[in-house]
Structure formats: structure tokens, C-alpha cells
Amino acid sequence: MKLKILLFSIVTFFTGSLFAEPLRIKITEGVIEPLPFAAPVFVAEDSGGRDYSKRLTQLIAQDLTSTGLFREIPSQAHISSVTSFSSPIQFSDWKAINAQALVVGAVSVTGKGKMIVKFRIYDVFSNAELGSGLKFSGTVDGWRRMGHKVADVIYTRLTGESGYFDSRIVFVSESGRKGARKKRLAIMDQDGANVKYLTDSADLVLAPRFSPAGERVLYTSYETGFPQIYMLDVGTISRQSLRNDEGTMTFAPRFSPDGNSVVYSLEKGGNTDIYLLNLASRRTKRLSSAPSIETAPSFSPDGSQIVFESDRSGTQQLYVMSASGGSAKRISFGQGRYGTPVWSPRGDMIAFTKQNRGRFHIGVMRIDGSEERLLTASFLDEGPTWSPNGRVIAFTRETQGANGSSRLYTVDISGRNLRVLLTPDGASDAAWSPLGR
Amino acid sequence: MRKQALNILVMLSLGVLFSCNTNSGGYNNGQFSSGGTNDLNPDGNVIVGTPAEFQSAVGDRVFFGTDQSNLSAEALVVLDAQVNWLMQNIDYVVVIEGHADEQGTREYNLALGARRASAVKEYMVSLGVAGSRLKTVSYGKERPLEICSNERCYAKNRRSVSVLDNLNF
Numbered sequence: 001m002k003l004k005i006l007l008f009s010i011v012t013f014f015t016g017s018l019f020a021e022p023l024r025i026k027i028t029e030g031v032i033e034p035l036p037f038a039a040p041v042f043v044a045e046d047s048g049g050r051d052y053s054k055r056l057t058q059l060i061a062q063d064l065t066s067t068g069l070f071r072e073i074p075s076q077a078h079i080s081s082v083t084s085f086s087s088p089i090q091f092s093d094w095k096a097i098n099a100q101a102l103v104v105g106a107v108s109v110t111g112k113g114k115m116i117v118k119f120r121i122y123d124v125f126s127n128a129e130l131g132s133g134l135k136f137s138g139t140v141d142g143w144r145r146m147g148h149k150v151a152d153v154i155y156t157r158l159t160g161e162s163g164y165f166d167s168r169i170v171f172v173s174e175s176g177r178k179g180a181r182k183k184r185l186a187i188m189d190q191d192g193a194n195v196k197y198l199t200d201s202a203d204l205v206l207a208p209r210f211s212p213a214g215e216r217v218l219y220t221s222y223e224t225g226f227p228q229i230y231m232l233d234v235g236t237i238s239r240q241s242l243r244n245d246e247g248t249m250t251f252a253p254r255f256s257p258d259g260n261s262v263v264y265s266l267e268k269g270g271n272t273d274i275y276l277l278n279l280a281s282r283r284t285k286r287l288s289s290a291p292s293i294e295t296a297p298s299f300s301p302d303g304s305q306i307v308f309e310s311d312r313s314g315t316q317q318l319y320v321m322s323a324s325g326g327s328a329k330r331i332s333f334g335q336g337r338y339g340t341p342v343w344s345p346r347g348d349m350i351a352f353t354k355q356n357r358g359r360f361h362i363g364v365m366r367i368d369g370s371e372e373r374l375l376t377a378s379f380l381d382e383g384p385t386w387s388p389n390g391r392v393i394a395f396t397r398e399t400q401g402a403n404g405s406s407r408l409y410t411v412d413i414s415g416r417n418l419r420v421l422l423t424p425d426g427a428s429d430a431a432w433s434p435l436g437r
Numbered sequence: 438m439r440k441q442a443l444n445i446l447v448m449l450s451l452g453v454l455f456s457c458n459t460n461s462g463g464y465n466n467g468q469f470s471s472g473g474t475n476d477l478n479p480d481g482n483v484i485v486g487t488p489a490e491f492q493s494a495v496g497d498r499v500f501f502g503t504d505q506s507n508l509s510a511e512a513l514v515v516l517d518a519q520v521n522w523l524m525q526n527i528d529y530v531v532v533i534e535g536h537a538d539e540q541g542t543r544e545y546n547l548a549l550g551a552r553r554a555s556a557v558k559e560y561m562v563s564l565g566v567a568g569s570r571l572k573t574v575s576y577g578k579e580r581p582l583e584i585c586s587n588e589r590c591y592a593k594n595r596r597s598v599s600v601l602d603n604l605n606f
Contacts, residue, residue, distance in 0.1 A: 178581065179582060179584050204576075204579060206543060225574065226572075226574050227575065247572070247573075249575060252544045265544065267547075267548060267575070269555055270554070272548040293545060293548040293552070309542075309544075339542035339544070355540070355541070382543065400586035429543070
């Protein structure tokens with residue numbers, strides 16, 4: 001099973017009005033009223049294009065509405081129809097249905113299976129194009145990915161932030177009864193499409209994590225009968241053991257931001273500490289030395305610091321230390337227990353799991369522990385992972401009882417727009433890829 | 438003292454052998470994780486010195502308090518009997534599995550299960566079992582024995598299980 005590498009050429013072919021007041025949705029405070037947009041079905045410029053234009057337009061609209069920031073005006077309400085990519089826009093028709101943004105596009109497919117997608121974004125109430133028109137080309141097999149790239153451009157034009165639609169999620173697919181769960185690694189597009197399995201379910205696997213470029217995945221497997229960390233190449237699905245020392249257990253691995261090292265937990269004699277493995281030299285360095293549990297390490301995006309959890313105070317709390325180890329500063333001081341910290345891609349926040357009074361929460365705080373906000377609450381929420389633009393958090397929610405099962409959810413960092421991420425079976429331990437994988 | 442405890446346990450536990458021999462909580466793919474029919478004599482009684490006897494007469498598991506890894510008085514009685522059995526059956530090695538209940542994050546529970554397994558190992562070594570016969574592994578919250586979501590089940594899931602393997606097989 002070989003991963004297809006799609007090459008996209010991005011060509012700016014038209015310059016829109018550079019002077020229009022930009023249409024921009026402010027998403028810093030959490031949007032209450034989603035911005036209405038219209039995306040009439042992209043014009044099929046040939047018979048090949050007709051096979052894809054409707055699906056492609058739907059996918060783009062779906063990406064945008066899934067954020068909770070945008071609302072699509074259904075095509076039945078449209079007054080104008082777009083029959084040609086170059087026709088002038090009847091802004092009054094779109095204003096009349098209160099479409100603030102308008103996306104117009106065209107699709108064509110050459111005989112050799114090459115697909116070309118052109119699109120323009122309009123700020124309806126300014127009677128102007130927003131940015132310039134773009135043309136993407138790729139293979140028809142990669143049509144979904146092209147759609148996600150178009151949606152990312154639209155998202156960026158309308159929010160001023162980078163997108164996250166052309167990204168993937170690696171996770172643990174779960175089946176079987178609660179006491180004997182079968183687990184295997186799986187990967188899918190961020191919208192749940194194109195699920196592929198990376199391991200079989202012969203051995204228990206836990207907590208996959210992407211490399212900074214998205215081509216490799218770290219995870220923990222019981223392949224030897226004992227939990228140990230492995231690295232898997234997503235394209236070839238070949239894997240290698242990273243640590244396997246008799247009498248120790250290794251788990252909770254994560255890449256450093258440069259991809260050259262792996263920070264992980266090693267347990268020996270009942271004591272768990274944090275270590276760093278250099279992937280080239282295979283040398284390890286111990287970063288923490290305490291009789292308490294130190295685990296779930298996560299690098300800051302600049303590689304200078306590591307946030308982790310420790311029960312050195314008596315309960316699980318969050319700490320930050322230098323990437324070279326040494327003393328650590330506690331950052332969590334609220335009620336309850338804090339675990340699984342993950343540094344945001346922007347570097348300014350830390351997502352975590354919190355347990356308090358028998359409930360679990362996903363929350364975020366500043367890197368100094370201030371401004372803690374809980375985004376979710378349930379019987380069991382855990383394991384946050386950031387979308388590549390730092391706007392959305394995916395996590396595991398497990399329902400209680402004998403028939404309890406795990407699913408993946410996403411939530412905006414404002415705490416709004418909680419959604420199930422549909423997977424073929426139960427799912428846990430999501431990790432989000434970088435943008436463009 | 439220890440022998441006395443063992444004898445009492447033998448008397449108490451023999452009657453429940455057949456009701457509890459199917460699920461040991463052992464997951465090391467070891468053939469000895471549960472008492473199979475090979476461990477019975479033609480009369481259907483447990484053969485001394487087999488994993489079935491270990492499970493039924495000695496008890497293969499001990500339980501822990503929430504977020505705790507210290508050994509309770511009840512746990513010590515069971516572990517004393519396990520040590521006694523291991524001293525008499527020197528062909529066996531043990532994988533001590535540490536488990537946690539579902540109230541906790543995945544990584545922390547892995548570390549907590551390791552603490553529990555390690556506490557059991559240290560105690561056995563202190564009583565004279567060679568450390569080379571004892572391995573530990575943690576399953577964290579991955580393998581609950583009881584699947585309800587309340588303390589009745591949690592108390593049974595916070596456990597260590599001593600899974601036997603015979604060096605001669």
C-alpha cells in the first residue's frame with residue numbers, strides 16, 4: 001500500500017481588487033453568529049468535470065460549516081446561478097439572500113486523469129473579489145484533498161488564520177468488548193474520509209503521535225508482551241522498535257519539533273521518568289529523576305521547553321522544564337488533577353485533561369498556567385490534540401458502563417462547536433497531523 | 438505462619454475453582470494464565486503444583502486502593518502464599534501484571550500499574566524469590582476485569598495478577 005504523493009501547482013491567474021476593505025470574521029472570542037456564505041456548484045467545464053463538481057463543492061462547503069464559523073446558504077435560496085466561471089457577479093442577487101461571502105469555481109478533468117480546479121472568493125457587500133483567483137491542479141484520485149486545499153484558502157481569506165482541512169488524524173481504532181478491546185492504528189483525513197489501518201489488532205497499541213512533517217508516527221505497542229515505543233513510516237507502513245530494554249517499559253513518545261529526537265517515558269522498578277532519544281545517534285538522556293511518576297511530555301514548538309505531568313506533589317499536576325531537563329516549574333494550581341498536557345502549535349497555550357469531582361474535562365491554559373478554561377465535561381474525556389492551526393482540539397470521549405465505548409470528538413478552543421468525528425469503529429488517542437500532512 | 442494461611446486458603450478456595458477458572462486476567466499469551474483441564478487429575482481434582490492450583494488455592498491477584506500501590510494486609514496474605522508456592526514450584530517464573538481502573542488518564546494509569554506490579558515484585562524478592570523469576574508489566578486501564586463504571590468494579594480492576602509460566606514447556 002503506497003501513499004500517493006500528489007503534486008499541486010498553485011497558479012495565481014487573476015488579481016482581484018487590492019483595495020477593498022477585507023471581509024473578515026473575527027474568531028478570537030468565539031463566534032456566536034456564523035458568517036453566511038454561498039457556494040454554488042462549481043461550473044463543470046467538461047464532461048470529466050461534471051463527475052466531480054457537485055461532490056467537490058459539497059466537500060468545500062462541508063469543511064467550512066464544520067468549523068461552526070460559517071453557515072451555508074442552501075442553493076434553493078440562490079437567486080443567481082453561475083453558469084460560467086468568467087461571468088460577472090450579480091452582487092445584488094447575493095446581497096438579497098444575505099450571503100456575505102461567495103465562492104465561485106470551475107472544475108475540469110483532462111483525459112489523463114488530471115483535474116483542474118479554479119475558484120474565486122467574493123466579498124459580496126463590498127462588490128469585490130477577496131484576494132485573487134487561484135487554480136489548483138492534481139489527479140482525480142486526489143479530488144478530496146484538492147477540495148480541502150480550496151477550503152483552506154477560503155478559510156484563511158475569511159479568518160486571517162491558516163486552515164486545517166488538508167490534514168490527517170492518526171488514532172487507535174477500537175473493537176471488541178470493553179474487557180478485551182482490540183486496538184489497531186488507523187489514519188484518516190481530518191473529516192473522517194479515507195480510513196486506512198496501519199497495524200493489525202494482534203497487539204495492543206496506544207497513543208500514536210505524528211512527526212513534525214507528518215510522514216512518521218510514534219506509538220506504544222505490546223508486541224513483545226511489554227509496552228515499548230515504536231516508529232512507523234506512514235507511507236511504507238514499516239516500523240522499527242526504538243527502545244526495548246529488559247525490565248523496562250517505555251511509553252508516551254512524542255517528537256521534538258525538529259523531528260530529530262523523541263521524548264518519552266521509561267519505567268524501571270516501578271518508577272517512571274522522562275527521557276530523550278536522539279534518533280540519529282540512538283543515545284538517550286534522562287531528563288527527570290524523581291521517585292514520582294513523570295510522563296506525557298510535550299515539546300514547546302520552539303523546542304526549548306517540555307511540559308509534562310507529575311504526581312510529585314501527591315496528585316497529577318502539570319510542570320514545565322527546559323528541554324535539557326533539570327528543575328521544573330509547576331503550572332497547574334486549580335482544583336483536581338491535571339494530565340496529558342499538549343503544547344499548542346502557536347506556542348501560547350497548553351491543552352490538558354482535567355479530573356475533578358468524578359468528571360473529566362478537556363481544557364486549555366496559558367503556558368504559565370493562567371487563564372485556565374475548561375472546554376468540555378463528561379464521564380471520561382482525555383487526550384487532547386491540536387489542529388495544525390491551533391484553533392480546534394480533538395480528543396477521546398468514552399461513555400460509561402459495560403457497553404461504554406470510545407469516540408473522537410472535536411471542539412473549538414472557544415468551547416463551542418462540539419462534534420463527533422465519525423469513525424468506522426470505536427476510536428481513541430487521536431493525533432492531528434501538520435497542515436498538508 | 439505462612440503455611441497455615443496457605444492451608445486455610447486451600448480449603449476456602451477449592452470449592453470455587455470451576456466457577457472462576459476461565460478468566461484469569463492474564464494476557465501474556467501464556468498457556469498457563471488460566472487453570473485448564475490439563476491441571477486436573479482423572480477425578481477432576483486440581484493437581485498440586487499446577488497453575489490451576491496456584492489460581493484456586495493460592496490466589497493469583499491482589500487489590501489496591503484508588504491511586505495507591507501500597508500492599509494491604511489482605512494483599513500480604515495472598516502474596517505470602519504466592520511466595521510459598523513459588524518456593525515449592527521452582528520451574529515457574531512469573532509475569533506480574535499491574536492494572537488500574539478506568540478513572541484516570543491512559544499514560545498515568547500505565548505508570549500506576551507499573552508501580553503496583555513493582556510493589557508486588559519487591560515484596561516477593563524481599564521474601565526470597567529470585568528477582569530473575571519475576572517480570573513486571575503494566576496494562577494501565579486497558580484490560581479491566583469488571584466492566585461496570587462504579588466502585589464495585591473499580592475495586593476489582595485495581596489489581597496485580599501473577600501469571601505463571603513453566604520453564605519446562
